[in-house]
Amino acid sequence: MDTKLLYQDPDTFITPLLAIFSVDSATDKDAPPAPTLLSTSAAIFKAAAQVLASGEFKATLGETILIHSPIGVAAERLLLVGLGKLASLSLDELRKGGGTALRAAKPRGLRQVAIAFPETPLASASVARVIMEGVGLAEIDYDIYKTDRKDLSIHTTTLLAPEKSVGIDTGFAEGNILAAAQNLTRSLVNEPGNVLTPTVLGQRTAAMCAEVGLKCEVFSTEKLHELKMGAFWSVSQGSAEPPALIVMTYEPAVAPAEGSPVIGLVGKGITFDTGGISIKPADGMEKMKYDMAGAGAMIGAMRAIAELKPPVKVISVICSAENMPDGKAFKPGDVVTAMSGKTIEIINTDAEGRLVLSDGLHYAKTLGCTHLIDAATLTGAVAIALGKLNVGLFSNDDATVENFTSGLPLSGEKYWRLPCTEDYRDQIKSQIADIQNTGTTRYGGSITAAMFLKEFVGDTPWIHLDIAAMAWNDEAKPWLASGPSGVAVRSIVEWVRSYAKETLDPAHRAQ
């Protein structure tokens, strides 16, 4: 899909479909809906007047209504796209509105879509960005393995903006970059385990890096042994597929000042998780191809970083393996030694994500990372704790969390901080080793997983994102297909960008 930004009056633009955002401006809770258009065009208001007065369209979020041959407007069709209440309108509704417009056009076989830039009090650069994110994300359907797939692709989406502005130009470009990055993540997560092995994940990552100019190194078994990554290796040893340790490096064009932060993105890349010897039940196991969604998020984020070019050095470490039961597989009761030297008693081989991450986090530190973030589909327990609306966030540093949350109004993603304080440490005490890989009870399972990771980050500021409940959308939405969500890409990118001011020479840093 091509995307275009034009500075043109929407009522004179010739297109098969022109989308106009609409809100319910009723303020009283019990008042009937008062749908209105986020437009200043008298012609468009006039063309939509009858529908708006009919009561058929309430402008709820994701609702659409189509007006054919609108009088006084050059478009063949007007599509009114509901964004919900005006009083609660935020960037996220506009992102969803952009997606809704596209997904309304697709089944109609239309190839060209135009979207009128909405009149809102929100910053126009951000508005342009989120609409293009929504449009890009909505383009994807997960039917690539269907032999009878119908071509419902949109060829061009045009954003029609009122008057030329650098902010809108930038927002438009960034929206396209972030959507493409998040779609890369989603396409990787969608791949079946027999297609996307650790080796193939390494190849695809290397191909992406070559395309956008990132340094990429892909290692396997030998390197794991050389680095003494006993925890990572233990997970991979039961699979016929060799593991992949993928290291991507982004260097800003101008070298950051001495002592500037180096950001480390560490991803869990289990391309299929059977649970190993502690095997999972058959029901729903097919979904465990998604157990590399944390790695996918980091690969997508690195793609966006390469294109957005923040002045911050970023290193990403991906730990990819397949967790299989086999004669050579690791077993409950085994004791393994992590790269950091800590010994780990294996209680449950299905708690493998934290094992690969423990070596990944430690390795990222040895590469010079001063701030760490990891993303992982780590625990089912996080869905019990938070449901499927918030990512579980854990950290050892409040300032780092503040930097992360400062980007959320723009990224539109939801995170909820859970504790990982020292009083939980007893949960992972082992009788015979330094620590064990699951808690002594099943309570607070996401927290004990975070406590385990915390053992390997030391004093380095660190955030852990447990995306297990959020990496896959079970239900389709009017703005998005069901399947991989690509969660965390946008928020991680904003977090990295939040360190830009700290890479300047101290003399130039804003006070």
Ligand SMILES: [Zn+2]
């Ligand atoms: Zn597992």
